[in-house]
Amino acid sequence: MSVKDRSHFSTRFLLPLIAVAVIALVGLGSFLVWSAQRIDADAYGHESELLKRGIAELAVNMKTAQQDIAVWDEAVSAYERGDSAWLAENLGNYAYQTYGHNRVYLVDSDHNPVMAVHEGGHVAPETSVDTIDRLKPLLQQLRTLDVQAAISAFNEGNTETPPNIVEFTMVDGHPALVGAMPLLSLSGSNPSELGSEAIFISVVLLDAEMANYMGTEYLVDNPAFTLEKPAGTTAVPVVDGSGQTIAWLDWNASRPGSHLISDTLPALIAGVLITALIIVQLLRSLRRVLKQLQAEREEAHERALRDPLTGLGNRSMFRATLESCFAPPTDNQPRLALLALDLDHFKEVNDSMGHAAGDELLTLVARRLAPLLSQKDTLTRLGGDEFAVIQPSISSHDEPIELAKKIVAELSKPMALSSGSATIGVSVGIATAWDVAKNAEDLERFADDALYRAKNSGRNRFCLYGSTEINEPSRQQNELRGAFSTRRA
Numbered sequence: 001m002s003v004k005d006r007s008h009f010s011t012r013f014l015l016p017l018i019a020v021a022v023i024a025l026v027g028l029g030s031f032l033v034w035s036a037q038r039i040d041a042d043a044y045g046h047e048s049e050l051l052k053r054g055i056a057e058l059a060v061n062m063k064t065a066q067q068d069i070a071v072w073d074e075a076v077s078a079y080e081r082g083d084s085a086w087l088a089e090n091l092g093n094y095a096y097q098t099y100g101h102n103r104v105y106l107v108d109s110d111h112n113p114v115m116a117v118h119e120g121g122h123v124a125p126e127t128s129v130d131t132i133d134r135l136k137p138l139l140q141q142l143r144t145l146d147v148q149a150a151i152s153a154f155n156e157g158n159t160e161t162p163p164n165i166v167e168f169t170m171v172d173g174h175p176a177l178v179g180a181m182p183l184l185s186l187s188g189s190n191p192s193e194l195g196s197e198a199i200f201i202s203v204v205l206l207d208a209e210m211a212n213y214m215g216t217e218y219l220v221d222n223p224a225f226t227l228e229k230p231a232g233t234t235a236v237p238v239v240d241g242s243g244q245t246i247a248w249l250d251w252n253a254s255r256p257g258s259h260l261i262s263d264t265l266p267a268l269i270a271g272v273l274i275t276a277l278i279i280v281q282l283l284r285s286l287r288r289v290l291k292q293l294q295a296e297r298e299e300a301h302e303r304a305l306r307d308p309l310t311g312l313g314n315r316s317m318f319r320a321t322l323e324s325c326f327a328p329p330t331d332n333q334p335r336l337a338l339l340a341l342d343l344d345h346f347k348e349v350n351d352s353m354g355h356a357a358g359d360e361l362l363t364l365v366a367r368r369l370a371p372l373l374s375q376k377d378t379l380t381r382l383g384g385d386e387f388a389v390i391q392p393s394i395s396s397h398d399e400p401i402e403l404a405k406k407i408v409a410e411l412s413k414p415m416a417l418s419s420g421s422a423t424i425g426v427s428v429g430i431a432t433a434w435d436v437a438k439n440a441e442d443l444e445r446f447a448d449d450a451l452y453r454a455k456n457s458g459r460n461r462f463c464l465y466g467s468t469e470i471n472e473p474s475r476q477q478n479e480l481r482g483a484f485s486t487r488r489a
Contacts, residue, residue: 032264036257044234044253046297050218051236051249053304053316060315062166062179062202064383065099070200071162071186072351079106079183079198080190084115085122092117095202098355103171103203106183107132109196111139131172132201138241139180139199141165148194151182155191160342160455167241168206175206175225175238175247186347206238206247214249217303223251256292309359310366313380318388321378322440325392329434336392336433337400340447341407343385344425344459357419364415372406388447397432397464404428404462412460425460427451436466 069091078086092104097120105128106115113125113132132139141147142165150163164181171178182197192198204210206225215223226248229235235248267281305317313321325336343365350358362385369379369387378390389407391400411426429451437443450465457463 032261036255036261039257040253040255043256047218047220047251047253048234048236050304051214051220051223051251054214054218055236055238055249058177058204059166059168060383061099062177062204063164065095065101066164066166066179066181066200066202067162068350068355068384069095069099069202070164070181071184071347073185073187073190076183076185076190076192076198079114080192082114084125087115088117088122091115091200092122093120096120099202100204101202102176102205102207103131103201105132105201105203107139107199107201109198111136111199114198135169135171135178135180135201138165138167138169138178139201142180142182142199143195151184151197152194154184155188155194157188168238168246169240170246171203171205175227177204177206178202186351206249211249215251219303221252221254223249226250307381310363310381312366312387313378315380315382318378318380318382318390319440321380321390322443325390326433326440329438332435334394334397334432334435336390336443337394337397338431338433338443338447339389339391339400339404339407339462340429340431340444340451341387341389342427342451342455343387343411344427346385346424349422349424353417353419353422357417357422360417361415361422361424364417365411368410369407372403372410377403394432397430400430400432401462401464404430408460408462427454427459428462429454429465430462431465 075087075091078090087106091106092115095101095104096117102119104115104117105113105125107113111132113128116123116125116128142163147163150159153159154162162181162184164179166177166179169176169178179202180199183192183200184197185191208224211223211225215221225238226235227246229237229245229248230250235250237245238247238249240246264281305313305320307314322338329335346358346361349361362381365387366379366381369389373379373389376392380388380390382388389403391403394400407428408426411424413423415422415424429447429449431437431443431446431450433439433443437446446465450463454461454463
């Protein structure tokens with residue numbers, strides 16, 4: 001081929017082909033960069049939301065742990081006789097070993113420390129005076145009229161939920177989660193005089209160990225708690241009771257889109273001569289990465305919605321499922337049922353056989369309940385010894401009643417545990433929509449009232465909420481009446 005012919009070929013064929021290839025590569029590159037940015041932003045948003053839920057879950061877990069530890073007849077007796085060694089071992093060391101509470105204190109009604117445990121080891125109470133002084137604004141919340149009324153209602157057996165305060169705050173210059181509640185008698189046989197109760201304080205430091213836990217639990221890379229907001233990042237804030245940010249949770253956000261670009265760069269360079277093949281390969285790679293990202297999201301989302309002990313859905317799944325069951329009602333017939341379950345005598349098993357037996361018992365309860373449900377029913381653990389069953393698409397009250405009968409009968413049978421046999425029971429409250437409840441909030445409240453009536457009627461039974469059973473006051477009415485009486489006194 002002559003020089004002229006080669007020039008003509010280059011002008012008519014090669015240059016346009018190169019131009020098309022360059023335009024295609026530029027367009028493809030722009031699309032990939034845009035896609036990578038979108039994927040990175042989506043991944044960051046998902047991780048940020050998971051960590052926000054994780055921080056909120058820390059407070060929920062603290063509340064549950066405190067109620068598990070500080071409601072104990074023997075602890076009240078040990079405090080009354082001044083047995084600080086017993087208190088340090090059975091309250092402080094147990095809180096550290098079981099729940100990871102870094103610091104545990106017990107103070108008297110005047111906020112003088114009587115027991116202090118750091119990282120599971122007993123320390124002199126007087127060394128914590130300054131720490132307790134800085135926590136007094138939080139402790140004073142336990143002396144309000146409302147809290148005193150709640151303590152009185154608990155001591156009198158009018159409520160099963162003791163009051164406690166949980167807040168993020170600074171402890172000795174470190175961001176921390178602090179929980180405080182009065183030391184109460186479970187049976188009511190040896191309650192302290194109202195207003196003179198000892199206060200049980202738990203502290204979980206937001207340190208490197210807690211950050212590593214968050215990273216493992218929520219699948220994020222290199223998390224860390226910092227006092228100052230990291231420059232150039234959008235970290236998750238940790239907010240105290242007054243709404244002030246006391247710390248930030250920072251992490252290395254995953255960048256699956258950017259990783260995709262760097263992984264495929266050699267293929268892009270080689271693809272100048274085989275553009276079509278490169279496009280196919282990139283689309284396949286992009287699809288594969290998107291599938292992997294989606295799978296990781298679903299896995300993390302599933303972990304966030306599951307109770308780690310029983311494998312059942314947790315309170316977040318319960319809320320989402322219940323809301324999804326509410327469609328505009330077409331009639332006033334029962335179409336949806338909520339069964340609120342509360343195990344009877346579970347605390348006695350925990351106290352007599354140990355918390356490991358209690359955990360084993362909860363797992364066994366979940367296994368026993370599962371075969372009683374249909375595929376459309378949803379069983380969740382709300383926390384502690386509380387469970388709930390959402391039963392959609394019912395046609396009459398007979399269906400939830402029949403299920404409640406089966407549940408009561410099944411959980412009345414002895415439980416074979418590793419450390420021995422235990423016999424409990426269950427109280428069940430039933431509420432239905434749309435004949436009675438018109439929204440999810442009312443359905444929960446009605447089921448809770450029915451559960452309360454079942455408890456008051458002798459336990460190990462069920463109660464259906466309805467217009468024919470208003471003779472007995474509701475849980476909320478009793479609590480309000482107890483608070484009003486206490487204030488007047």
